Amino acid sequence: MKNLIATIKNIYKIEELRRKIGNTLLYLLVYRLGSFIVLPGINPDHLSELKAQTSSGVMGLLNMFSGGAFSNASIFALGIMPYISASIVVQLLTIAVPYFQKMQKEGESGRKKMNQFTRYLTVGITAIQAPSYLANLNQQLQANIVTDFSAFFWISSTVILVAGTMFIMWLGERITDRGLGNGISLIIMIGIIADLPGALSSEFVSRFTEKGAGGLVMFLVELVILLFVIIISILLVQGVRRIPVQMAKRIQGNKQYGGVRQYIPLRVNAAGVMPIIFAQAIMFIPITIVGYADLESLTGVMAAFTDPYGFWYNFTFALMIIIFTYFYTAITVNPKNMAEEMKRSGGFIPGIKPGRSTAEFIDTIMSRITLPGSLFLAFVAILPALAGLIGVSNKFAQFYGGTSLLILVGVVLDTLQQIESHLLMRQYDGLMKSGRIKGRVPSSMSMAN
DSSP states (O other), X not given: OHHHHHHHHHHHHOHHHHHHHHHHHHHHHHHHHHTTOBOTTBOGGGOHHHHHHTSXXXXXXXXXXXXXXXXXTBTTTTTTHHHHHHHHHHHHHHHHOHHHHHHHTTTHHHHHHHHHHHHHHHHHHHHHHHHHHHHHHHHGGGGTOBSOOOHHHHHHHHHHHHHHHHHHHHHHHHHHHHSSSOHHHXXXXXXXXXXXXXXXXXXXXXXXXXXXXXXXXXXXXXXXXXXXHHHHHHHHHHOEEEEEEEEOOEEEXXXXXXXXXXXXXXXXXXXXXXXXXXXXXXXXXXXXHHOGGGGGGOOHHHHHTTOTTSHXXXXXXXXXXXXXXXXXXXXXXXXXXXXXXXXXXXXXXXXXXXXXXXXXXXXXXXXXXXXXXXXXXXXXXXXXXXXXXXXXXXXXXXXXXXXXXXXXXXXXXXHHHHHHHHHHHTTOOOXXXXXXXXXXXXXXXXXXX
C-alpha cells in the first residue's frame, strides 16, 4: 500500500504526466456523456425493445463496442467501428495499390494524406451504416421509439450519426496526441468496461435464481476460470523471444567499446490486439449489408455469419485473426531494416552473416513464433462461444477472452507501460518493484542488455 501511495505521489509530481492523464480522463468523460445523448426525435422512455434486442448476439457485440450507445439510440450509436473498418481498407490498399505504397513511403506528409483518406472513407462507411440503424428503429415503431419517422428525421439523424462517429474519431486522435496511450484503443476499452458491472451482476443473479444453475459455487468457479484466462492473455501479450546479438569490438584511443552480447526482443504477438479488432470489424459487415432490422428472418449463410456463438462464425473469425496477425506483424516488424541497423551498430548474430542472411534469419524466426502466437490469439478470441456452451450467459461470456478481454489486457498494459516510462525517465521507481511492465507495443527494433 505504501508503494502504491508513493507511486501516485510521484505521478502527481510530474507535470507532463499529470497533464496527459487529465486530458485522457477529460476526453473519455466527454465520450461517455455523449453515449447517453439520445438522437432528436427519439423517445428515451421507450427504448426497452431496443435494449432487449441488443442484449445478446451480434447486436450485443455492436452495443458493447459502442459502450452502450447503440442501445441508447445515442448520437454516438455507431461508435468507432466505421473508422476501424476504414483503417483496414487503407492498410490493405497500401499492399495492393502502388499509389498508396508510394504515399506510405513519403514519411509524415504521406501519413497525413492517408489519414485524410481514412477520414473520408469513414464518412462513407458511416453514411451506409446509419440508414440501416434507422431502419431498425423504424421496425420498433410499435414501441413508440420514434415520435415522427419523416424524411427530415432520416436525413438529420443520418447526418448526426456520421458527425457522432467523426467526433469520436477526433477524440481518439486528441487522446493519442495530448493524452496517454492509443486514443482509439482506449475509447473501445472504456466502452467494454462500462458493460462489465452489468454483465457481472446479471450473471451473479442468474446463478441464484435459475434452477440448477449451481449457485455461489458455480459463480466462483466462473471467476476462477476468468482469472486464469486473464493470466493467459497477459502472457500472450508479453511473450518475447530474444535473439542474441554479439557487438563487434571497437577501440578508440586507449578504450575498448562493444564486444558484449545484447539481445533483440521479438514478441510472440508483435501485432498486439489489432488483428482481433480488424477481424471483428469485418465480421460486422454481414449485419451492415442485411440491415439491423432483418436478423431474425435470416437463413443460410447470412444467418450463420450473424450468430457469434455459431461454428462458422467462430471458424471464420479465428481464421481471419491468424491471417491478420501475420499481416500486421509484417507491417510492424521489418527484418531488413533491423539487419541494416544491426550492421551499422557493429552487431551480428553468432553464426549468421550480416546483411541479407541476418534479415532472412530474423524473418524465419518471426514466422515461427508468430504461428503459435496467432493460433493462441485465435483460441482466446473464440473462448466466449465455448463459455456459452457450458452455460455462461452470453453477456458475461464476452469477457471470457475474445475481443473484450484481449483489448482490456493489451490497452491497460500499454497505458501502464507509458506511465512507467515517464517515472523511470525522471529517476522514480517504476510501477512494479520486480521487473518492467511489458506492453503490447512491438519493440523489435530496439536492443536490450
